[in-house]
Amino acid sequence: MGYYKNRGTSRSDARRYNAAARKAQQLKGEGSSRLIQIEMMSEVERYTMAKDPERAAAYNKEVEEWQKRLASELRTKVAVRSKRVAEGLKPRSYKDEYGLINRLGFSFPRHGIWLHYGAGRGQGGWTGSSWTKLERVNGVEISTGIVRHTDPNSINGRMGTGNREAFEWFDPTVRARIDELADIVTRYFDNMIIDATRIYINKH
Numbered sequence: 001m002g003y004y005k006n007r008g009t010s011r012s013d014a015r016r017y018n019a020a021a022r023k024a025q026q027l028k029g030e031g032s033s034r035l036i037q038i039e040m041m042s043e044v045e046r047y048t049m050a051k052d053p054e055r056a057a058a059y060n061k062e063v064e065e066w067q068k069r070l071a072s073e074l075r076t077k078v079a080v081r082s083k084r085v086a087e088g089l090k091p092r093s094y095k096d097e098y099g100l101i102n103r104l105g106f107s108f109p110r111h112g113i114w115l116h117y118g119a120g121r122g123q124g125g126w127t128g129s130s131w132t133k134l135e136r137v138n139g140v141e142i143s144t145g146i147v148r149h150t151d152p153n154s155i156n157g158r159m160g161t162g163n164r165e166a167f168e169w170f171d172p173t174v175r176a177r178i179d180e181l182a183d184i185v186t187r188y189f190d191n192m193i194i195d196a197t198r199i200y201i202n203k204h
Helices: 003-027 041-050 053-079 081-088 110-115 171-185
Strands: 035-040 088-097 101-107 130-137 140-149 194-195
Touching: 035 041, 035 171, 041 053, 053 081, 053 101, 053 140, 053 171, 081 110, 171 194
Parallel strands: none
Antiparallel strands: 035 101, 035 194, 088 101, 130 140
16 A cells, blocks of 8 residues: 555656646746747738738748648658658648738647657656647547646656657758748748747757
8 A cells, every 4th residue: 555655646746846847837938839930020011911912812822831841841751750640740820810820830649749859658858748638539639638647757867868769850850941931921021020939849
């Protein structure tokens, strides 16, 4: 009984620590969704663009095509390690109130993050995390509402070692393409800022 009680206490302690760490990250602005922000400094410029439907549509199309090319390259890169991640990788785009794309993101199975870090069962970092369990129904993954947490035994700083070498398939691929996105948006807007810091798995 003592063994299981101690193990349960360790799990509770780890979960409390992880929750506190995540809260601290949120307060510092870290741990945001993996999104590329396309920020237009001039409201007038956005309004003017929106008044020209053909130009607005051309802008959105070029940005979407760039994202599709990047998604294809990401799938090809990660497929050598995980077909599941490659097949599950989906590009997402979001528009502002004027109908102009202002955010780009990519969703993929959580396993893709573990591959990038070189983490796995028994080989994690010094802080854990929590996530919602997904279930595949008719070929589509949906949330079960069940929250899972990192096994405390995996919080040991061993990720990226032994048979779990980091496979950085995401960040370098995005970085190599980000200037192309900048070239596209500056053809349409004079005052534009591209913030890609929140899309990277490794925050450098």
